Amino acid sequence: MPKLEYQTAGESHGPTLVCTITGLPAGLELDADYINHELSRRQGGYGRGGRQRIETDRAEFVTGVRLGKTTGAPVTALVKNKDSRLDDLERTPPVYRPRPGHADLAGSIKWLTTDCRETLERASARETAARTLGGCVAGCLLRSIGVETFGFVRQILDVRTDVEVTTENWRKVRSDRDESETYCPDAGATEKHKAIIRQAKIDKDTVGGLCEAHVFGLPPGIGSCMDWRDKLDARLAYAVMGIQAFKSVEIGMGRASATVHGSALHDPIHFDAGKKTDPTLGFVRTSNNAGGTEGGMTNGMPVVVTGAMKPIATLLRGLPSVDLNTKEPEHSQYERSDICAVSAASVVMEAVVAFEVARSAVDKFGGDSLIEFKDNYERFIETARILPLDPPETVIA
Ligand code: EPS
Numbered sequence: 001m002p003k004l005e006y007q008t009a010g011e012s013h014g015p016t017l018v019c020t021i022t023g024l025p026a027g028l029e030l031d032a033d034y035i036n037h038e039l040s041r042r043q044g045g046y047g048r049g050g051r052q053r054i055e056t057d058r059a060e061f062v063t064g065v066r067l068g069k070t071t072g073a074p075v076t077a078l079v080k081n082k083d084s085r086l087d088d089l090e091r092t093p094p095v096y097r098p099r100p101g102h103a104d105l106a107g108s109i110k111w112l113t114t115d116c117r118e119t120l121e122r123a124s125a126r127e128t129a130a131r132t133l134g135g136c137v138a139g140c141l142l143r144s145i146g147v148e149t150f151g152f153v154r155q156i157l158d159v160r161t162d163v164e165v166t167t168e169n170w171r172k173v174r175s176d177r178d179e180s181e182t183y184c185p186d187a188g189a190t191e192k193h194k195a196i197i198r199q200a201k202i203d204k205d206t207v208g209g210l211c212e213a214h215v216f217g218l219p220p221g222i223g224s225c226m227d228w229r230d231k232l233d234a235r236l237a238y239a240v241m242g243i244q245a246f247k248s249v250e251i252g253m254g255r256a257s258a259t260v261h262g263s264a265l266h267d268p269i270h271f272d273a274g275k276k277t278d279p280t281l282g283f284v285r286t287s288n289n290a291g292g293t294e295g296g297m298t299n300g301m302p303v304v305v306t307g308a309m310k311p312i313a314t315l316l317r318g319l320p321s322v323d324l325n326t327k328e329p330e331h332s333q334y335e336r337s338d339i340c341a342v343s344a345a346s347v348v349m350e351a352v353v354a355f356e357v358a359r360s361a362v363d364k365f366g367g368d369s370l371i372e373f374k375d376n377y378e379r380f381i382e383t384a385r386i387l388p389l390d391p392p393e394t395v396i397a
Contacts, residue, residue: 004141004362006134006355010079012124014086017079019130021137023362024064026072027370028141035059035136038347039079042132045343046181047197047207049336051126054083059133072368075137079129086121095120096324099332101313105324114324116333125244125341128348135351138358144370145377146279147217147357151350152177153184153342154306156193156209161186165214167302183343197340204316208245208309209342213353215292215303219279219381222298223360231296232303232360239352240307243345248308252291265289267301281385305353309345312338 003023010017039057057079064075085091094115098104107119139149150170154160163186165173176185182193193209200207223232233251240249248255257265267285276282280300292303313319318331338344365380367373383389 004138004359008127008130008134010127010130011086011121012081012126013083013092013121014081015084016081017127017130019077019134021075021134024070024072024075024137024141025367025370025373026070028070028144029068030061030065030070030137031140032059032068034140035133038132038136038351039129042129042344042347045183045341046194047338047340048344049338051083051336055081057129077133079133081126092117095333095335097321097330097333098324099313100319100321101310108324120335123244128244128344132348132351135353135355138355139351141358142354142361144374145361147215147361149213149215149350149354150174151211151213151346151353153182153193153346154210154212156182156184156340156342157196157207159189159192159196160210161189167216170214170216183346201339206311206315207340208311209340211307211309211342211346211349213305213350215353215357217279218292218298218300218303218357219281219384220283220298220300221380221384222357222364223293223296224363225295225297228296230360230363232298232356233293233296235356235360236303236305236353239356240305240349243307243348243352245309245312245345246307247310250306251293252304253289254291254306257289276385279381281381303353303357305349307345307349309342312341
């Protein structure tokens with residue numbers, strides 16, 4: 001069975017970013033408008049720096065695609081950098097004063113140099129353009145079985161929106177998000193976010209926040225409890241923690257689950273025959289504290305993931321550091337950067353969540369072609385819907 005995997009390459013100021021995706025079934029139409037729209041959303045959000053005025057990110061598929069559809073071969077796509085100057089020592093000088101909170105110090109020691117440039121060029125969140133691209137390709141696969149993803153900003157610094165997101169209202173919430181300069185579906189919170197970011201800019205400071213992603217239309221049984229490495233919630237956590245500057249991940253109620261009784265936490269199961277044709281197969285819950293996963297598998301409820309992004313480590317006013325050559329105290333070196341990239345990170349997070357869900361869906365439904373993938377999905381749903389099978393499983397009294 002094919003395994004869905006992706007990898008990225010490229011430096012922030014190199015000629016191009018690259019995303020390679022293997023294990024996609026043949027015959028999947030890649031929705032270039034959707035992918036490019038998400039790439040351009042990732043470039044946006046209030047609080048971004050000057051770089052985004054230079055770049056116009058677009059996906060350029062160079063392998064594994066013919067006439068807009070996957071062939072089953074590895075797919076390689078490029079996002080070209082306009083601000084390409086990696087070998088120009090005047091415009092990308094060495095960095096000897098590491099930024100606290102950045103990969104600079106650990107990377108320079110790891111690769112035995114006092115110049116943090118090579119580490120920071122690869123550690124840069126510019127790379128997330130390539131990961132977003134990969135996640136959107138996975139999103140195209142998910143859409144073929146009616147699964148959709150939605151990501152937004154829940155909080156910046158200490159200003160949070162309490163907007164509820166449900167299977168019924170998420171499209172409306174998404175259009176509210178699209179009205180917001182901070183990608184937060186709450187006009188009042190957005191204004192406060194903008195004020196926070198403006199003040200941080202005046203203070204030569206930076207801010208972080210919380211991103212949230214929801215996945216709708218998943219049947220129960222994606223992911224597995226048989227091998228811990230196949231648990232969907234574990235994969236989601238791995239992927240979200242892999243985004244630059246993310247410091248924690250929660251599924252559903254997450255950390256707060258530890259503070260309530262089981263009777264209050266666990267989402268009661270009901271059977272609603274009227275919903276038997278839904279991906280839930282009729283097994284509905286009155287709450288979704290589990291965030292759509294139980295035992296590392298989807299349970300039919302929407303998957304809900306929250307990720308916390310720390311403030312960007314590049315501060316205009318610098319932070320206490322040392323010069324790696326002299327070991328003398330110095331302020332960290334400033335590189336052009338963003339004040340707040342939480343909005344952009346919400347696009348990245350939605351994409352990496354989509355990729356992990358698609359990876360687990362490919363594990364379950366497999367197939368070399370999209371036809372087989374979709375047939376396997378349909379057959380599973382149809383069989384699950386008619387449970388108990390004939391003859392019924394033995395009931396032990
Ligand atoms: C980043 C520094 C800035 C950001 C960059 C992440 O880049 P530059 O040094 O070119 O101004 O804009 O993010 C992007 C380029 C992007 O596309 O998201 C960093 O140091 O992580």
